[in-house]
Structure formats: C-alpha cells, structure tokens
Amino acid sequence: MVYRNKTFANSVVVGLSSGKVELGADSGDLLIKSGGSTTTVRPGLGVTNASPVTVVANKAALPLPPTGISNGALYFASATNELFLKSGGGWYRISLVNTSPSITLNKTTASIGTNLTLDVNYTTVEPEGTPVTVALANSGIADTNVATITHTTSNNNIRVVFDGTTNLTDATITATVTDGVNTGVGTITINTAYVFLRNEREALTLVAENAPGVTDVKQQSLYLPNGDADVITIPASSDLQILGGAFTVEAWLYPTSHQTQSHFFSKGSGSASTAQQREYSFRFKSGEIGMYWSAGGGSGSGQDQSINASTTINLNEWFHFACTMDSSNNVTLYKNGTSVGTGSFSGTYNTSLNRTARIGRFMDYTGISHDFHGYISNLRIVKGSVVYSSNFTPPTSPLTAITNTVLLTAQGSLTDHSSVGHTLTSYGGSYNELSPFAPAGTAYNNKFVRDSSDSAHTLSFNGTVAQSHNSSLSPYRTGGYSGFIGDGSSNYVTYPSDASFVFGTGDFTVEAWVFPENVGSGGVSDDQTIFGGFATPSCLFFLTNTNSRPALWNSSSQATSSIGMPERQWTHIAWARSSGTLKIFVNGEQGYSGTYNTNFNQQFAMYTGKSNLDTSRNFSGHIADLRVVKGTAVYTSEFTPPARLTAITNTSLLAFNTPYNRDMSTNKHTITYNGDVHNSPFSPFARTAGKSEDGGSFVLNNAAAGNIETTDKASNEIQLGSGDFTIEFWYNPDDHTSFWEALLSKRYATTGGWRVYKDASNGYLKWYRSTTNSITTSSAVLYNHTWTHIAVVKSGSTMKIYANGIEKGSSSDTYDYTTSTAGEIEFGAGSVTSELPGEGHFADLRIVVGTAVYTGEFTPPSQTLTKTGGTYPSTTNVNTSFSASHTKLLLNFSDNLIKDLTQSKTTEISAGITSALNVSKFTGEPTIRFDTQYAYIDAYRRTSFGNFGTRDFTIETFFYKTASGQVVLFDTQTRGVSGSQTGRIAFMFVASGGVERLGYFTPGTSVVQMSSGNISLNTWYHAVWYRINGVLRMYLDGTPVDLVTSHPNPRYPLTDDLALFNLGIGNDAAAGGTADFVGNLENTRIIFDHAQYPYISEPVTLTTTNSGMTTPSGTTPTVSSASNTLLLTCHTGTAGSSTITDGSSNNTSITAHGNAVVSDFGPAPGMKSVYFDGTGDYLSLTTASALGTGDWTVEYWVYHNDLPTGSGNSRNHVNFGGDTSYSPGFYYASHRDQFHIYHAGSWGETGYSNEWRYYGQSTIKPVIHKWYHMAYVHRDSTGKMQAYMNGANVGETAYTGDITSTAVRIGGSVRSGSEHHMFNGYISNVRIIKGQALYDKTFTPPTRRFV
Secondary structure (H helix, E strand, C coil): CEEEECCCCCEEEECCHHHCEEEEEECCEEEEEECCEEEEEECCCEECCCCCCEEECCHHHCCCCCCCCCCCCEEEECCCCEEEEEECCEEEEECCCCCCCEEEECCCEEEECCCCEEEEEEEEECCCCCCCEEEEEEECCCCCCCEEEEEEHHHCEEEEEECCCCCCCCEEEEEEEECCCCEEEEEEEEEECCCCCCCCCEEEEEEECCCCCCCCHHHCEEEECCHHHCEEEECCCHHHCCCCCCEEEEEEEEECCCCCCEEEEEECCCCHHHHHHCCEEEEEECCEEEEEEECCCCCCHHHEEEEEEECCCCCCCCEEEEEEECCCCEEEEEECCEEEEEEECCCCCCCCCCCCEEECEEECCCCCEEECCEEEEEEEEEECCCCCCCCCCCCCCCCCCCCCEEEEECCCCCECCCCCCCECEEECCEEECCCCCCCCCCCCCCCCCCCCCCCCCCEEEECCCCCEEEECCCCCCCCCCEEEECCCCCCEEEECCCHHHCCECCCEEEEEEEEECCCCCCCHHHCEEEEEECCCCCEEEEECCCCCCEEEECCCCEEECCCCCCCCCCEEEEEEEECCEEEEEECCEEEEEEECCCCECCCCCEEECCCCCCCCCCCCEEEEEEEEEECCCCCCCCCCCCCCCCCCCCEEEEECCCCECCCCCCCCCCCEEECCEEEECCCCCCCCCCCHHHCCEEEECCCCCCEEEECCHHHHCCCCECCCEEEEEEEEECCCCCCCEEEEEECCCCCCCEEEEECCCCCCEEEEECCEEEEECCCCCCCCCCEEEEEEEEECCEEEEEECCEEEEEEECCCCECCCCCCCCEEECECCCCECECCEEEEEEEEEECCCCECCCCCCCCCCCCCCECCCCCCCCECCECCHHHEEEEECCCCCCEEECCCCCEEEECCCEEEECCCCCCCCCCEEEECCCCCCEEEECCCHHHCCECCCEEEEEEEEECCCCCEEEEECCCCCCCCCCCCCCEEEEEEECCEEEEEEECCCCCCEECCCCCCCCCCEEEEEEEEECCEEEEEECCEECCCCCCCCCCCCECCCCECCCCEEECCCCCCCCCCCCCEEEEEEEEEECCCCCECEECCCCCCCCCCCEECCCCCCCCCCCHHHEEEEECCCCCCCCCCCCCCCCCCCCEEEECCCEEECCCCCCCCCEEEEECCCCEEEEECCCCCECCCEEEEEEEEECCCCCCCCCCEEEEEECCCCCCCCEEEEECCCCEEEEECCCCCCCCCCCCEECCCCCCCCCCCCCCEEEEEEEEECCCCEEEEEECCEEEEEEECCCCECCCEEEECCEEECCEEECCCEEEEEEEEEEECCCCCCCCCCCCCCCCC
C-alpha cells in the first residue's frame, strides 16, 4: 500500500505497520525512513554513510526470503534496470516516475478515395501504470462538414467520416496522451483523392469496395484448393529449425474439406523414400489439432511423436491456430485463443536434416501425402519466444514481424515479411481475398448481406447469382430520379380532375426539366404533351412538332416559344403567366412574351405523355420535377434554371420528383402510370460522392430458390407478438401485374404467422395472417421499375399499410403474432412454404417490435434506415428516435463490393468475380478481379437511356491482363444468344500477328485491330473507346492508337445503331463464346452522349490565363503568359449593351454592327455571350499582331438558333481576313451540314488545298439550341492543326498556313457590300492565343479512383 505522510515534506509511505518505509525527497536526495532511522540516498554516491546499493544480475538473484537484510536496503537488478527496497518481510520494486507515456496509431497516413470512413485505432503505454487521457487536435480540417471526427475512448478508436466533396491535402489529426505531467504524441496525415461524377451522362461506373473490416492485402489469404496439387515450398533453412527451444507457430485457417489429417505447415522430406526424415509438422482434423515431430530422425513409425488436443473444427469458417513451446519443452495448443491441450516435447531433434519446408502438405513415414484444403492467412513462426503464455484474444489485424520472427507469410501474397525473407515457390497455390478479419459470412462478390441491428441475425442469401444478387440501384440514389415515358400512345400519365388545375384568369406557372428522346417533326399530331389536355377552352402545355418548342394551346390561339430544344439533352422549360402576360422560358431564356388572358375555367383530368382525347401527341423521354403552381408566376424575367424543386406556396402538383410515384404537393393527388411509365434513376441534377447512406438493393429474378432468410430461428427468433410493431422496406417490381408474389413472410400458414404479398394482376398489396387477408390496399401502389416504400404499422389495436407514406389500408387488429413453431423471416421467395417469389429489387428492410414508427401519413426516408431512427425530408408523424433494442432486423444492402457508382444499372456478378487487393492500381484500393474463364458482369437498365444507340459514348477502364489471348472486354450481345445480333458491338483486346492491341467487332465486319499500342501481361493499362459523330476513336495510356490524317475517309466509321440494352463485361456473351478476360479492372466507366477525352470541357468565364478544359487526372492547362492572349472577348458586359470589350492586355477596340449585343445567356449561369440575330450582326476588330506560322490557339463557345442547309447559308463563327477572305475561317458550312475550317489558298494538306471538314477523324454535325465548346490548336513543331469539340479531339490535319491578316470578324462579315455568312445565335468567350498550343491530343490517364 502507498499513501501520503507528513513526517517530512514530499513523502509517501510504502507498506503497513511495523514493516512500513517512508520515502521522501530533500535537496535532491532520496530519504528513506525505516523504524527510527533515516537513510539518505544521494545521486552519484548511493547511500550516504553506508554501503553502496547492492547490484545483482536480475531480480531472481534477490535473497528470497530477505532474511538477514535490514529494512531500507537497496538492491539494483542490472538486467532489467529495476531498483528494489527491503521493507518488512519482502521486497518493493521502485518504479521510474515521471516518464512520458506513449501512443501508437495503427495508421500514420491515409489516402481517402471511395471509402469515406476512416477508422484509426491506438494503443497507449504508461510505464508507471498511471491513468492517462487522450485528446485530439487537427490541422487542415477546420470545417466539421468536411470531415466529422468521432473519438471513442472506450475502445481507443478515432473515426473520421469525410464529405466526399472537399479535397484535403496533408491534413493531420494528432492524438496526445498525458498522465497529467508528461505527454506522448501520435499523428496521422490524411490526403483525399475524390474524383467526382461530372454529370448524369455516366451510365455505369464500376469500382470494387473492400469487404467490411478489410482494408489491407495483408488481411487476406492464400488458397490451396486441391490438396496434392497445391503446395507452397520454402528452401531448407536453419532459421526454421525451431524445435531446439521456445517457439510460437500461429495461423488463421479456413478448411474447405476434412482429410484424414490436414497438415498446413511441415518441415522435412517431400518424398516417400526419405519420408522418415521429416522434422515436424502442424495439423488438424475434424476432431483435434496437433503437432507432430520425428523423435530421432530414424526410420519407422516409432520415430513419430505428437501432441494432440481434442476440439471441433468446422468446415468453411475461420479459426485461429497457435502452438507454443517454452524453454522447458512445455507445449500448449490453442484454438481461437483458448488452450485446448498441453504436452511435453521429447526426443532428439536432428538438426542435421534441415529439409524443405512446405505450406499445405506433409508426408508420413509410409510416403502418404497429407494435404490441407482451404485458406491460410497470417502464418507466423517465432523462434525463441513464447508469444502466448495464457489464453488470449486472437489477433484482429494483420500480424507483424515481431522480435525473433523467422517466417511471416500468407498475407494475401507469396511474400515472407519476416527479416529472413524466405523465397516461397507456389505449386498451385494462389492469392485470395478471403479474410479472417472480415465479419463471419462475408462474401467478396455481390451476394452478401449483413443484419445491422443489435440482434445480428445470421442470414442465408439463397439462389444462383442469376436468381438473386445485390445491386447498387437504390431509392436513396444521389442526383435523384425522373419520370420515364416510353414511346407510343399506350404510355402516359393521368392526374385527377381537380380544382387545383383550374387556373381561371389568374397567375400560374407550369415548369419541368425535359429530356426528349426525339425532336418533334411532322404535323400537329406529332406535338408532345407535357401537361394538360383539350377542352373548351383547352389548356395544353406541349412541345411543338418543329424543333420541340414549348407552346400553350387554348382552343383558339397558340403561344409558342421562339427557342426550341435539342433531343437527348436536359432542358428546363417554364410557362408563367403574370397579370395576363404569358412568358415562356427555355433554360431560363425568354422565348415568348405576350398577352394571354384566357379564362382557363374547365375542370377535367390532366395528362402527360399523350392527348386526353386520342392516341396522338405522344411524348417519349424523361421528365423531372414537373411542378404546377396556381396563383403565382414564379418567373417574370430571365433566370438561372433551378436545381431540385420543392412544393412552394400555391403548388398544385409536384411530380417526378422522387424515386417513387407520389405528388409531393400538399394535395397528394393520385398519379396514375399507364403502360411503360416509371421513375428512372436519371436526372438533370448534379450528383455528389456516394456514401454508405445511399444504400443498395438486392434483386430477385422470379426463381423460387432466390431469397434471403434468417437462419438462427432456434436461438434468435423474431416474434412480432401482440404489441406495436413496424415492418418496412422498399420494393421495385419487374412486373407489378404478374401473378401474386410473396415479398416478406414468416410461417404465414401457421398460428402467429404473417405475410406481405403482391396481389395478382393489379398492383395491390395484401397483409395475410393465420388464414385470412386482413388488409388489402384501396388502390394499386406498385408500378413496374418504380420504387414503392411499404410500411405495415400496428399501433394499439389498429393495423395500417402505407405506400410511399400515404395510408392505403387499415383494419382493427388484436391478433397475437407469436408463432408456435420457430420460424425464419423470408425476404422474397418463401422456401419454407414454397410461395411464389417477388421479382425485382428490394431495399432497406427494417422490422421494429415495440414501436409504431409512423403515427400517420409521412414522407419516406431519404437515407438508409438506422436501428434507432433515420433521416427524413420531414419528421411529421415519424418517430425518429427509439430504442435500438426494438429493431430486430435491419438490412441496408450497402455491402455492394462490386459497385456501380451511378446507382443506375442493375449489375449481375457471376461466379469468379471478386473484390480483390492482390493487384491495386491505386495504393490500398481493391480492384475487380476476374479469376476464371466465363466470369462476367452484366449491366442493364430497362429504359431507352440504357443502350448506345447512335449516340456518342465513351468506354474506359484500367485493365491488368494476366492471361494471354484474344478477349472481348465489353459486349452488347444478349447473353447466351447464338451468333451476332443486329446492334451488337464488342470492344476487344485483339490478338493478331503475335501481338495484342485494342480493337472492336460489329456484325458484318471483321475484327479490327489497331496499328499500334502493344499490350503485355501483368501490366496496368488505361484503355478508351469513344464514338463521336459516327467515328470510333481509341486510346491506350492516353495516346491515340487510331489517329489517321489521310483523306478522304475516316479510318473507323461507326454509324451503327447499337440498340441492344445489355452490356456484358469480361467475356464473349454469345453462346459458346470463349474470348474471356482474366485479370483485374479498375475505374470502369460508360458515358453516354459525350466523348470524354482528352479533356472534360467545363463552361467557365475565361481570363487571359485560365481554361475550362480539364484533363482526366484533374489538371487544367494554363496560358503560360497573360501576354500570349491576343484577344479575349464576348465574355463580359451589360446585357443589351452594344459595348463589346477586349479583356486582354491589348485592349483591342471592337465594333459591334447591326443588333449585336451582350447577353446574360451563356454556356453556364453567370457566363456572358454576344447575341447575333442573323441579319447584319457581327463584330469587327484588328488584333495587335498576326498569328503567322507559329503556335496558336483559337477557342470559343457557340450556340446556333438555326442551321440552314444548302449552298450559301453558312454561319460564320470567327474568321481572319476581315471582309475579304477566310484565312482561316472557323464556321458552320451549310453545304456540308457540319463545322468547317477554310483557309484561302493552300495550307499544306494533300488533296484538299483550302478546306478541312475533319476527314480522317470525324465530322461535327451540330444541332440547334445547344452550346458547343470549340478549340483549334496549331503546333508548329509538328506542322499539325487539331480540333476539339467539348474537350474531345475530333481531328488533326497537316497545316502550314500563314495567318498574316490582323482583321478579325466574329458572327459574320460583309463582302462587296453584302452580308456574308451571318450568324444567328450566341457566341461566348472568344479567346485567341499567340505563341502557345494550349491543348494536346494525348492525356495522362486518371490518377485517382472515381467516387
């Protein structure tokens, strides 16, 4: 006992009664008082007036018992640097005081990519045993919204959750431990590497995610599947002759089959003739574990000795094996940290044998091989030390090479991480992602689900991968959803006849984001209905059959916007009437204004997608955020198009605003989908980085074997009982009108059983208990390919069913839902009672017993549910905080290890594909591993946005090929169909002429191989295939491998309509196809309607040095000197003003002719432009100097209001040569219907002396009402000129032209007194750079993972 005393200052008492000793300090001396005498210990002298401190070798040399030793005597143990004090009948060890505690973090650096949660664990050491505290500080994370830091002291954990949007560079978190006097410090440095999804053109972005709890390849394993054929050998080494003293052998083992004996590590002969010359081995079988050794190195069975321990070894689960022997030859066997047997090593260890060591095999004295079948992880041998001297908790992180480690391997590779560095040779063994550090039951593909409730139920994911699998498709998708309306008169939406749609003579607003599949043409029957219908008067908001211009019809007159919209592009349209004046806006730009005071006084049912009278006026495409506001003109002047809309005051309708079918206005109108109408994971809104809260789903494909069910009913049964409960989940059916289908059930045909199921043919839901349907919804609540949130709530004696938060059924219910027979919860098919399975996607299942989570109509959750509540847009009638113990089952389906970051595709992952860390493109990040032939990923979506069609597209991936041969990497063929389907394209690695290169194949053509870009095995490459304007381009590691400059024909024309909806990744999808990929993929992405490389063109207001062109690695080219910018115009000014200025240092004078004026309408909100009306409008100027023959760059944004065809109707963008010539001119050529460059006279291109229309590369055929960024670059060193459209390299040609003219015209010119090539539209941010070729056709592939 130690306590304070006041005999002298600064003292404590050690011991009790007569044996106590008092220690004090005085003037730097240590005072020791025992009995009536005081001894002084002085630094450097020891005990004054007495013998010095007695020095012994170690504490074992202390006199025990200390008889004859005076109290106060000091003994110092030199081996351990410990001081001992005699007091009473024993010794006291005097600790070193005021030493600094230390703290060790398990990570000192971290790079955050896809996984936005970082867990850091720490350990503290305080030599004196004094209690310590740990405090955190950070640098570079000032905003808690950027990263949320949670410090849990109970388990020494620091968790950081990042926002996924704000990048951090060298941010630090410092943990400081203190004992109240001294401190120790540990620091982790953090960098983030987010790459954002740029827009909703991304149709698929695949990455691999680590399994829960697995972040390091060293947590993974070696796989020895085939016994005799699979073994790892280690050359003979004296370091592995361990039986001569203390040792520890340990490993994680996962047996897949039991042998007579399974020896996982042995040392000795590998042949029958010398089998008796083995040294030792470690093994197990179904009922025991053990250690074998040869006692004397002689022959015969008598030489074999063993120590065994009885214990159960289960197949297909991990257990930790450890065997220790101390210096007294005492052996202990441990399973999962618990001693299961002991023994004594005996015999003579023959060190002269020194045979080969083997992982996975042992041969007995008869020559019979005893092999291990399964997985081994973290095999460590420590020679000379006992690591475990008593029961212990098995390691929860990868083992390290501690002192005396002579072997450390099976950490996801064939590397020995000990200081010895043995060479391991594999004969069939391979890396595997299976890890003992992941939760039990973890699958490394997309058939894995965990219960996140505290009940932690064990679950079975049943059926083949085709029958059931996980998917990234989620009702919580970032970026949101829109409504899709299929082509044809049978596909439309209806709204009820209601007074809220009767506008009278008052103000109103109708607006929406629209993505039409085609631009109208033909007669009025080809108009496209957005909202409304025909009556007297009519009230029809529609797109015209000419250029899809928004219009309004009132039975007698039509108001039509002068601005139309392109097909397959999101456009915001709005009709707003204020005090009798109607205005129509397209992307915030006013296209119509006029008096329109019709009294819309008829009440009738409104339609979207077709006429309310007949089958005409069909709209096909996507509509998002259709909002009708009665009584308010939301827009009275030009505006920036809004982001996600909400239900403001006077909102009559807000549709296509959620993943589910619901009017989000307070009216809650019933919206009826007819035909092929559904809510689609596609929207005009910017997406954010994905998080686990975005969730996922699981898919059932109408197979009775496919479902998820709890498997621990005997010990962990879920009983609803007779009290309150809530059952909720999301369902997205494939066919809501097919036969009845089970969704969720528990022994429904027995007492206490129940079932939620879909009724046949009508989309209704039913609740079944015991022997009857107790509730049937009042109307259809299910729609094909559309999410519905389903909640069954029992509160008191009332049971209700809610669909999308709206009450759809109610009944009195006092039934006791306690099953008399133990029953499993079955999600999907009911294998126990053989009911028919639901087919489609299921998400976010939660069963809460004891709480009615919803007390009335509510808004469904917007993020994955938690065990105590959730996140909701509105908490009205929602219990958002209840006891976690009430949540009995919670399946979020967030563990999608092969993830589509766009959350827009259904992905089916076959066997042989896993999330793996064996080969990483980006340090520490997993990749998608194709382990065997016939492994594939199928990605599909059931809307017209889901195929390549005739549009532009980009396919890219990093690939690591491990097997030679021709490969189909991407294939649109329907899987299993024989031959080649019309509309098929296969993107390939083509093997021909002894080399492998990029290529492709379409039906009717031979396989095409590129002329350069050889591919080697076991090397990372970045591949790109993209189509732009009907021409296919290919890049390998950022270098074009298809570039051809010869005229007149493109090298790889690809105008085919690639109409198939499936996309297979990894193998030839045709029946019998064998051109399959074996290796790894990373950053696999499909982009529609855009050719992505070599730049991503973002609309920004230019300066003299910046650029809106960004490379895939995230860098932006800059003008090397502001003085290089010769001209910068059409980028600033006051709307309506004819004052046009030059922003370069030259301050060039610019004259505006005709009605050319500044406009606020630009490529992006806040950007300016100059408007030209096509009649007499142009800008004229004289640059400070001529561009000559050197390097130069000309770039601008252009937006056409018209694109006439035929000779003489061209439209000038920018030209040099003033009113006399194009030397050169950049313009739209009406006789070619494409963008052109013309240079009067010869410019050095063979065959075409003065014009270039991108032959050899592409043609640019623009559409009206769409912004294009055009850049033209001349590089004198190569004698070439390149053209870029929206960042894509669309052409290159020889160019030796000399630009001598300083006269520049923008938007047109005058020749011989007549207007020439007058432009109708907008031109923005014109910049001419002299002396620098700003852009290049090559690029550096992405340097970070996509998130």
